[in-house]
Amino acid sequence: MTDRDELAERRRKHLKLIHFNREDHTFVETEKPNVTFDDVGGLEDVKKRIRLSFILPLKQPEVFAAYGKSAGGSLLLYGPPGCGKTFLARAVAGEIEVNFMHVELQAILSMYVGESEHNLHDIFAKARENKPCVVFFDELDALGGSRHQMRAHHDRMLVNQLLLELDGLDNQSDNVFIIGATNTPWYLDTALRRPGRFNHLVFVPPPDAPERQKILELKLAGKPVDGLNLSAIADMTKHFSGADLEQVVQDAVDSAMERTFETGEIQPITQKDLLAAVKGRKPSTLEWFATARNYATFSDVNRDYQVVLDYMKKHGIK
Template sequence: MKEEIDELLQAVKASPENTYIRLLLIRKIKDNKEYTELLSGQLNELLKHDPNNKEAKNLLAQHYYATNKLSACIILCEELQDKGQLSPKSKLVLAKAYFSEKDMAKAKEIYEEVLDYDPDLFDDELDDAFRMKLDYLEDEYTDSHFLQKPKMGFADVGGMAKVKKEIDLKIIKPLEHKELYAQYGKKVGGGLLLYGPPGCGKTFIAKATAGEIDANFINVSLNDILDMFIGNSEKNLHDIFEIARAHTPCVMFIDEIDALGAKRSDLRQSAGKNIINQFLAELDGLEANNDGILIIGATNTPWHLDSAFRRPGRFDRIIFVPPPDDESKIEILKLKLKEKPVEKIDYKAVIKHTKDYSGADIDAMIDIAIESKLEKAMETGIPEPISTKDLVAAAKNHKPSTVDWFTTAKNYALFANQSGLYNDILKYLK
């Protein structure tokens, strides 16, 4: 390549007014950082001889951006745009230059025009800022970004018998008997709200539900929905629901749902209220067809959730997910230790020291036990299996994470429980 460039340079020197040869040289060096200074000189020299050369002007605008001459880039791009000569690549550069200059409105407008013309010209930085990927990327990419097909099922979930039974009645049985449900005008799917202390397996059971029925699974995070620009959050939420509707049966899991469905009376800004209204419309609006979709919401703070979400037809099944009981803890321990080097474990002896433990606390206890084994193995060079004694020692060192949650929840259960929503908390505390 260097030989070709040297030959073109000699040809340009021999015939400085030959714009075609100079353009060949420019095309050869435009993407090579080693020739940045040469590129600048050659572009300006070409434009002296051919001031209306559209290709050279577009390449010069792109060169200005690459060398951080943002003002010059914007001026030249705007000039080309007014003449209808701005190439799609230069238009993307103009959007990026506006973005660098903090002119977000113009950057977003130009970027939308670029993607309308050619979706392959998307830019990661601008997508992160404006969250437009969902609109413009091909359906196949969008779907694969959100959709999963879990291989796990209820057998992989320790305990949680009540939750499994509710889900079985709500989604699995209807799918097995679609025709029977249809005769009664009953739709398959609906909303299920899981609440309880953190770390008790709400996310895990949602994923296992999808695996149990061989359904698609969408794990919706706040980052997938919330947007700094007005109207985009509602649009993102609608688009995700549309993906679910196009891929039934589908389990959609929304963690920390209280962040999206907070009490509207607590919100000062109208933008937050608009998201909640959009959410409610997606759940059971006139145009919402959620047949075959199970929407599972999870929250650690159900008292912050707008009461409209608990209306029949929305999240009408509300299930308390408590910390695991002793039998469930043994199941969880067995599952967690399944692939690890262990001696014969006295599970009953271990769980005596796990009062108020959540599933996440059991994970933490096992990690502590493993870390102590790793320390010894690094000293002796001999790995040893985990023993009952190791797990008991780890349990004594780890404090349960659910205690603070129950302190708060007890106040709501005692003094703000007119609807009986928190009766399960009171039963558990007894």
């Protein structure tokens, strides 16, 4: 075999691998959510902001046109991890009664050069096929991070592709709406914040006391319980995220199961179990707020994150 033939064979195998990868790549499902804002407990300020900046322009474009405003741009949800950004995005799709695509990072990234950009383009193409559609990008900072801090050329190309796809959308004609979620919006590429892209920023805070009680009720539903005062537990879990509360319930379940194995009979989850679980946990959101405060105080030129500082002051977070 000549050198030219060997090179051709290597290229053929490489193309075959790429083709195999594309066929077996993570498939992004399209669904029709049956949840709306009525299913989102609390967060009234957040829902009001989303309605005004994202939903009403789609439902009543003539009103906004009278003021020189039009439907456009995309929605960026940010805040501490585990506070329900994904559920909120699904509720937005349910509120405007459109299809929903939840895109996670593994559905895009590939080990082959140029393949990630193809995957991203395919997702937008599928969204157009299923329009009207909301495309939800989880962990957007991992996909659209600042190009100035990227060393690898293919990482920068992926951000360029995302910008290209966003610029190619006309929300009024294509009916493809984009929602992103991130815990660290300050790490996003500045070009993503340009008007017409992710120019609607919405802070999703940790649940308040009534929301925490509702989350605890949902997580304990169907489990054996006895003498619970969930209102008291909700008051004790200030600043806890939904994920933190889920872990509290799991810790309490483990305690009840331990007694079950010791006695040989099913033991209920008690108030004591929950109290012990709460005492063994600290809210994971406090670390996020410490980072957000530093950025909002010293680097937030446009005061985009002043809402975070206001929230911290109101709720006594130092």
